[in-house]
Amino acid sequence: MREAPRKLKMTPQRLAILDYLRDNVKHPSAETIFKAMKDKFPTMSFATVYNTLSTLSKANRLRELTIDPEKKRFDPDLKPHHHLICIRCGKIVDVKVDYGLKLPYAVKKGFEIIGNHIEFYGICDECRSLGK
Protein backbone atom coordinates (compact mmCIF):
# COMPACT_ATOMS: atom_id res chain seq x y z
CA MET A 1 0.00 0.00 0.00
CA ARG A 2 2.85 2.31 0.76
CA GLU A 3 4.74 1.92 -2.48
CA ALA A 4 4.77 -0.64 -5.22
CA PRO A 5 8.14 -2.44 -5.28
CA ARG A 6 8.91 -1.01 -8.69
CA LYS A 7 11.77 -2.48 -10.58
CA LEU A 8 15.15 -1.42 -9.37
CA LYS A 9 17.68 0.26 -11.57
CA MET A 10 20.67 -2.00 -11.41
CA THR A 11 23.94 -0.21 -10.90
CA PRO A 12 27.35 -1.73 -10.22
CA GLN A 13 27.18 -0.40 -6.69
CA ARG A 14 23.82 -2.02 -6.01
CA LEU A 15 24.92 -5.26 -7.54
CA ALA A 16 28.03 -5.25 -5.40
CA ILE A 17 26.06 -4.67 -2.22
CA LEU A 18 23.48 -7.26 -3.16
CA ASP A 19 26.25 -9.68 -3.93
CA TYR A 20 27.98 -8.98 -0.65
CA LEU A 21 24.76 -9.56 1.21
CA ARG A 22 23.73 -12.75 -0.59
CA ASP A 23 23.93 -15.66 1.86
CA ASN A 24 25.63 -13.38 4.35
CA VAL A 25 24.66 -14.50 7.85
CA LYS A 26 26.74 -11.94 9.73
CA HIS A 27 24.07 -9.25 9.92
CA PRO A 28 26.51 -6.50 8.99
CA SER A 29 26.12 -2.85 9.81
CA ALA A 30 26.22 -0.09 7.21
CA GLU A 31 29.80 0.62 8.13
CA THR A 32 30.86 -2.99 7.72
CA ILE A 33 29.26 -3.05 4.31
CA PHE A 34 30.87 0.23 3.38
CA LYS A 35 34.30 -1.06 4.32
CA ALA A 36 33.76 -4.29 2.41
CA MET A 37 32.94 -2.25 -0.68
CA LYS A 38 36.07 -0.16 -0.43
CA ASP A 39 38.17 -2.81 -2.23
CA LYS A 40 36.16 -3.05 -5.41
CA PHE A 41 34.66 0.43 -5.33
CA PRO A 42 37.14 2.81 -3.74
CA THR A 43 34.94 5.71 -4.74
CA MET A 44 31.69 4.43 -3.32
CA SER A 45 30.29 6.91 -0.88
CA PHE A 46 28.71 6.24 2.45
CA ALA A 47 25.57 7.90 1.18
CA THR A 48 25.31 5.32 -1.56
CA VAL A 49 25.50 2.52 0.95
CA TYR A 50 22.74 4.05 3.01
CA ASN A 51 20.65 4.90 -0.03
CA THR A 52 21.01 1.41 -1.39
CA LEU A 53 20.22 -0.27 1.89
CA SER A 54 17.18 1.92 2.32
CA THR A 55 16.04 1.24 -1.22
CA LEU A 56 16.57 -2.48 -0.93
CA SER A 57 14.73 -2.51 2.34
CA LYS A 58 11.74 -0.74 0.85
CA ALA A 59 11.83 -3.09 -2.11
CA ASN A 60 11.77 -6.01 0.31
CA ARG A 61 15.14 -7.31 -0.67
CA LEU A 62 16.50 -7.19 2.85
CA ARG A 63 15.45 -6.51 6.39
CA GLU A 64 16.68 -3.89 8.85
CA LEU A 65 17.30 -5.21 12.34
CA THR A 66 16.78 -3.00 15.37
CA ILE A 67 18.40 -5.51 17.65
CA ASP A 68 21.72 -3.73 18.19
CA PRO A 69 21.37 -0.61 20.36
CA GLU A 70 24.33 0.97 18.60
CA LYS A 71 23.38 0.76 14.99
CA LYS A 72 21.18 -0.84 12.38
CA ARG A 73 22.06 -4.28 11.13
CA PHE A 74 21.04 -5.68 7.76
CA ASP A 75 19.78 -9.16 7.04
CA PRO A 76 19.26 -10.54 3.52
CA ASP A 77 17.27 -13.50 4.82
CA LEU A 78 13.63 -12.68 4.18
CA LYS A 79 12.15 -15.78 5.74
CA PRO A 80 10.73 -14.88 9.15
CA HIS A 81 13.19 -15.85 11.83
CA HIS A 82 14.63 -14.65 15.11
CA HIS A 83 18.00 -13.73 16.55
CA LEU A 84 20.34 -14.43 19.42
CA ILE A 85 22.71 -11.57 20.18
CA CYS A 86 25.79 -11.45 22.36
CA ILE A 87 25.42 -8.45 24.61
CA ARG A 88 29.18 -8.13 24.86
CA CYS A 89 30.45 -8.23 21.28
CA GLY A 90 27.23 -7.78 19.33
CA LYS A 91 27.53 -11.04 17.42
CA ILE A 92 24.17 -12.13 16.01
CA VAL A 93 23.11 -15.70 15.36
CA ASP A 94 19.99 -16.79 13.48
CA VAL A 95 17.23 -18.61 15.29
CA LYS A 96 15.13 -20.33 12.68
CA VAL A 97 12.31 -21.58 14.81
CA ASP A 98 8.65 -20.83 14.31
CA TYR A 99 7.19 -20.25 17.74
CA GLY A 100 3.73 -19.46 16.43
CA LEU A 101 3.24 -16.61 18.85
CA LYS A 102 -0.28 -15.40 19.49
CA LEU A 103 -1.34 -12.17 21.12
CA PRO A 104 -4.22 -12.09 23.58
CA TYR A 105 -7.19 -10.31 22.08
CA ALA A 106 -7.13 -7.67 24.79
CA VAL A 107 -3.70 -6.58 23.63
CA LYS A 108 -4.02 -6.73 19.89
CA LYS A 109 -7.40 -5.04 19.86
CA GLY A 110 -7.14 -1.94 17.73
CA PHE A 111 -3.86 -3.00 16.23
CA GLU A 112 -3.30 -4.48 12.85
CA ILE A 113 -0.55 -6.96 13.63
CA ILE A 114 2.16 -7.22 11.02
CA GLY A 115 4.67 -9.55 12.56
CA ASN A 116 6.98 -10.22 15.41
CA HIS A 117 10.60 -10.75 16.17
CA ILE A 118 12.24 -12.43 19.10
CA GLU A 119 15.55 -11.24 20.40
CA PHE A 120 17.37 -13.71 22.60
CA TYR A 121 20.29 -12.25 24.42
CA GLY A 122 23.25 -13.86 26.06
CA ILE A 123 27.00 -14.02 26.16
CA CYS A 124 28.91 -15.96 23.57
CA ASP A 125 31.78 -18.40 24.00
CA GLU A 126 34.56 -16.06 23.07
CA CYS A 127 33.37 -13.20 25.24
CA ARG A 128 33.10 -15.51 28.22
CA SER A 129 36.55 -17.00 27.80
CA LEU A 130 38.10 -13.64 27.04
CA GLY A 131 37.04 -12.83 30.56
CA LYS A 132 33.86 -10.84 30.24
Place this chain on the structure above:
Amino acid sequence: MREAPRKLKMTPQRLAILDYLRDNVKHPSAETIFKAMKDKFPTMSFATVYNTLSTLSKANRLRELTIDPEKKRFDPDLKPHHHLICIRCGKIVDVKVDYGLKLPYAVKKGFEIIGNHIEFYGICDECRSLGK
Protein backbone atom coordinates in the same frame (compact mmCIF):
# COMPACT_ATOMS: atom_id res chain seq x y z
CA MET B 1 29.29 -10.26 37.93
CA ARG B 2 29.75 -6.99 36.14
CA GLU B 3 29.13 -4.63 39.03
CA ALA B 4 27.49 -4.94 42.37
CA PRO B 5 24.39 -2.72 42.49
CA ARG B 6 25.95 -0.48 45.06
CA LYS B 7 23.76 1.97 46.86
CA LEU B 8 22.76 4.95 44.83
CA LYS B 9 23.33 8.48 45.99
CA MET B 10 19.91 10.02 46.03
CA THR B 11 19.80 13.45 44.47
CA PRO B 12 16.71 15.53 43.77
CA GLN B 13 17.25 14.93 40.07
CA ARG B 14 17.37 11.19 40.45
CA LEU B 15 14.36 11.16 42.70
CA ALA B 16 12.45 13.23 40.20
CA ILE B 17 13.29 10.91 37.33
CA LEU B 18 12.53 7.83 39.40
CA ASP B 19 9.25 9.39 40.41
CA TYR B 20 8.38 10.25 36.84
CA LEU B 21 9.10 6.70 35.76
CA ARG B 22 7.23 4.97 38.56
CA ASP B 23 4.19 3.19 37.10
CA ASN B 24 4.84 4.91 33.82
CA VAL B 25 3.70 2.62 31.01
CA LYS B 26 4.50 4.99 28.14
CA HIS B 27 8.06 3.81 27.58
CA PRO B 28 9.38 7.35 27.28
CA SER B 29 12.55 8.36 25.49
CA ALA B 30 15.33 10.37 27.10
CA GLU B 31 14.01 13.49 25.43
CA THR B 32 10.49 12.94 26.72
CA ILE B 33 11.88 12.50 30.21
CA PHE B 34 14.05 15.56 29.87
CA LYS B 35 11.08 17.67 28.81
CA ALA B 36 8.98 16.35 31.67
CA MET B 37 11.69 17.40 34.10
CA LYS B 38 11.88 20.93 32.75
CA ASP B 39 8.95 22.07 34.90
CA LYS B 40 10.32 21.14 38.29
CA PHE B 41 14.01 21.32 37.40
CA PRO B 42 14.53 24.03 34.80
CA THR B 43 18.26 23.67 35.25
CA MET B 44 18.50 19.94 34.79
CA SER B 45 20.82 19.13 31.98
CA PHE B 46 20.41 16.56 29.26
CA ALA B 47 23.58 14.91 30.45
CA THR B 48 22.03 14.35 33.85
CA VAL B 49 19.07 12.62 32.30
CA TYR B 50 21.36 10.35 30.33
CA ASN B 51 23.66 9.78 33.28
CA THR B 52 20.78 8.97 35.55
CA LEU B 53 19.13 6.62 33.10
CA SER B 54 22.39 4.86 32.53
CA THR B 55 23.05 4.56 36.24
CA LEU B 56 19.56 3.33 37.01
CA SER B 57 19.81 0.83 34.23
CA LYS B 58 23.07 -0.55 35.57
CA ALA B 59 21.56 -0.67 39.05
CA ASN B 60 18.66 -2.65 37.66
CA ARG B 61 16.07 -0.04 38.42
CA LEU B 62 14.84 0.20 34.85
CA ARG B 63 15.29 -1.42 31.50
CA GLU B 64 16.46 0.08 28.21
CA LEU B 65 14.39 -0.93 25.23
CA THR B 66 15.99 -1.26 21.80
CA ILE B 67 12.64 -1.59 20.12
CA ASP B 68 12.45 1.86 18.55
CA PRO B 69 14.91 2.29 15.66
CA GLU B 70 15.18 6.00 16.37
CA LYS B 71 16.06 6.10 20.01
CA LYS B 72 16.21 4.26 23.28
CA ARG B 73 13.06 3.87 25.32
CA PHE B 74 12.99 3.34 29.06
CA ASP B 75 10.78 0.98 30.97
CA PRO B 76 10.52 0.92 34.77
CA ASP B 77 8.73 -2.42 34.73
CA LEU B 78 11.33 -5.01 35.67
CA LYS B 79 9.09 -8.04 35.38
CA PRO B 80 9.94 -9.84 32.14
CA HIS B 81 7.43 -8.93 29.49
CA HIS B 82 7.19 -8.11 25.81
CA HIS B 83 6.05 -5.23 23.65
CA LEU B 84 3.83 -4.34 20.75
CA ILE B 85 4.95 -1.30 18.81
CA CYS B 86 3.17 0.78 16.21
CA ILE B 87 5.55 1.12 13.30
CA ARG B 88 3.91 4.40 12.33
CA CYS B 89 3.81 6.45 15.52
CA GLY B 90 6.11 4.45 17.79
CA LYS B 91 3.52 3.84 20.46
CA ILE B 92 4.48 0.91 22.67
CA VAL B 93 2.07 -1.38 24.49
CA ASP B 94 3.00 -3.98 27.09
CA VAL B 95 2.49 -7.65 26.36
CA LYS B 96 2.51 -9.45 29.66
CA VAL B 97 2.45 -13.01 28.48
CA ASP B 98 4.98 -15.67 29.34
CA TYR B 99 5.61 -17.63 26.17
CA GLY B 100 8.21 -19.89 27.79
CA LEU B 101 10.49 -19.75 24.76
CA LYS B 102 13.13 -22.42 24.42
CA LEU B 103 16.16 -22.37 22.15
CA PRO B 104 17.25 -25.49 20.29
CA TYR B 105 20.48 -26.81 21.70
CA ALA B 106 22.28 -26.38 18.40
CA VAL B 107 21.68 -22.65 18.61
CA LYS B 108 22.32 -21.93 22.24
CA LYS B 109 25.44 -24.07 22.35
CA GLY B 110 28.32 -21.89 23.44
CA PHE B 111 26.04 -19.12 24.60
CA GLU B 112 25.09 -18.32 28.13
CA ILE B 113 21.49 -17.31 27.60
CA ILE B 114 20.35 -14.37 29.67
CA GLY B 115 16.86 -13.66 28.46
CA ASN B 116 14.65 -12.80 25.57
CA HIS B 117 12.30 -10.15 24.39
CA ILE B 118 9.56 -10.31 21.82
CA GLU B 119 8.76 -7.33 19.70
CA PHE B 120 5.38 -7.47 18.03
CA TYR B 121 4.86 -4.83 15.42
CA GLY B 122 1.77 -3.51 13.83
CA ILE B 123 -0.25 -0.39 13.13
CA CYS B 124 -2.41 1.11 15.82
CA ASP B 125 -5.97 2.35 15.64
CA GLU B 126 -5.20 6.02 15.38
CA CYS B 127 -2.54 5.63 12.72
CA ARG B 128 -4.88 3.56 10.61
CA SER B 129 -7.79 5.96 10.86
CA LEU B 130 -5.56 8.96 10.35
CA GLY B 131 -4.92 7.40 6.97
CA LYS B 132 -1.64 5.63 7.39
Place this chain on the structure above:
DNA sequence: TTCTTTAATAATAACAATTCTAAATTAGGA
Protein backbone atom coordinates in the same frame (compact mmCIF):
# COMPACT_ATOMS: atom_id res chain seq x y z
C1' DT C 1 23.36 2.98 -31.74
C1' DT C 2 22.25 7.34 -30.04
C1' DC C 3 19.08 10.18 -27.55
C1' DT C 4 16.30 11.25 -23.56
C1' DT C 5 14.62 10.97 -19.30
C1' DT C 6 14.76 9.92 -14.85
C1' DA C 7 16.97 7.95 -11.12
C1' DA C 8 21.41 7.01 -8.73
C1' DT C 9 25.99 8.47 -7.19
C1' DA C 10 29.35 11.17 -4.66
C1' DA C 11 30.75 14.59 -1.64
C1' DT C 12 29.57 17.10 1.82
C1' DA C 13 26.73 19.37 4.97
C1' DA C 14 23.21 18.80 8.32
C1' DC C 15 21.01 16.26 12.04
C1' DA C 16 19.64 13.68 16.01
C1' DA C 17 20.81 10.76 19.68
C1' DT C 18 24.15 9.97 22.79
C1' DT C 19 28.64 10.28 25.16
C1' DC C 20 32.49 12.79 26.91
C1' DT C 21 35.01 16.57 29.41
C1' DA C 22 36.06 19.46 32.95
C1' DA C 23 34.82 22.50 36.43
C1' DA C 24 31.56 23.49 40.16
C1' DT C 25 28.43 21.47 43.42
C1' DT C 26 26.53 18.30 46.77
C1' DA C 27 25.05 13.87 49.25
C1' DG C 28 26.23 11.13 52.80
C1' DG C 29 29.42 9.30 55.86
C1' DA C 30 33.26 10.31 59.32
Place this chain on the structure above:
DNA sequence: TCCTAATTTAGAATTGTTATTATTAAAGAA
Protein backbone atom coordinates in the same frame (compact mmCIF):
# COMPACT_ATOMS: atom_id res chain seq x y z
C1' DT D 1 30.56 20.33 60.54
C1' DC D 2 33.89 18.71 57.38
C1' DC D 3 35.63 15.73 53.62
C1' DT D 4 35.61 13.28 49.73
C1' DA D 5 33.96 10.84 46.15
C1' DA D 6 30.12 11.04 43.32
C1' DT D 7 26.95 13.98 40.74
C1' DT D 8 25.46 17.95 38.13
C1' DT D 9 26.03 21.15 34.58
C1' DA D 10 27.11 23.19 30.15
C1' DG D 11 28.95 22.53 26.26
C1' DA D 12 31.81 20.29 23.05
C1' DA D 13 32.57 16.04 20.68
C1' DT D 14 31.17 11.61 18.60
C1' DT D 15 28.49 8.44 16.14
C1' DG D 16 25.07 6.83 13.15
C1' DT D 17 22.07 8.42 9.76
C1' DT D 18 19.64 11.59 6.56
C1' DA D 19 19.38 15.51 3.39
C1' DT D 20 21.19 18.47 -0.42
C1' DT D 21 22.85 19.26 -4.85
C1' DA D 22 25.50 18.91 -8.83
C1' DT D 23 27.13 15.27 -11.73
C1' DT D 24 26.75 10.88 -13.84
C1' DA D 25 24.73 6.85 -15.75
C1' DA D 26 20.92 3.16 -16.50
C1' DA D 27 17.19 1.74 -19.28
C1' DG D 28 13.83 2.45 -22.54
C1' DA D 29 12.57 4.98 -26.90
C1' DA D 30 13.63 6.33 -31.46
